[in-house]
């Protein structure tokens with residue numbers, strides 16, 4: 001399996017954000033995406049996951065366009081978890097969007113049972129993010145885009161979550177894109193790193 005972006009360009013209004021980018025992520029590969037704030041990392045993730053359409057170029061898996069219906073094999077873990085959960089749903093319901101939760105996974109992410117009956121606004125940002133990570137790891141996930149996944153966490157929790165995610169990625173042969181400002185983290189985790197530069 002290969003997730004591939006070919007000659008992708010994107011702009012908001014007249015402002016060019018991404019220009020002629022080629023990128024590929026193989027199954028089981030851990031690749032970094034680094035670059036200054038505002039250079040288009042999150043935008044690129046949204047394009048890869050199909051939430052935004054590129055203005056030119058293509059996104060494919062094994063040469064085929066990504067299905068718009070059904071489970072998205074390219075899962076995005078958002079930089080701001082509070083923006084991507086329904087505030088009117090309790091955590092157990094939010095979690096079940098990805099199918100029946102895997103209790104071993106919940107445990108490895110440090111998700112406590114008592115959090116399941118809470119509303120999203122009754123959790124800290126880091127606690128909420130763990131649910132978003134678990135939700136993104138449904139059984140049909142083939143590629144995971146981790147956009148500043150652990151930026152809001154302390155070093156120990158950050159290590160715990162990355163350990164759990166990389167373990168499951170290895171076991172299920174998931175390709176992971178690690179997006180982070182923290183060059184050190186990216187270099188530690190990834191076999192190669194793509195650098196975006198601001199073109200403003």
Ligand SMILES: Nc1ncnc2c1ncn2[C@@H]1O[C@H](COP(=O)(O)OP(=O)(O)OP(=O)(O)O)[C@@H](O)[C@H]1O
Nearest residue numbers: 012017035036037038039040041042043044079181
């Ligand atoms: N919906 C939007 N409409 C207009 N401009 C946008 C929109 N979303 C993002 N932008 C702009 O596009 C540029 C790229 O944003 P993006 O969120 O992709 O950057 P980023 O590299 O992820 O930054 P950060 O490291 O701060 O998360 C920024 O200048 C931002 O202001």
Ligand SMILES: [Mg+2]
Nearest residue numbers: 041042043079
């Ligand atoms: Mg971003």
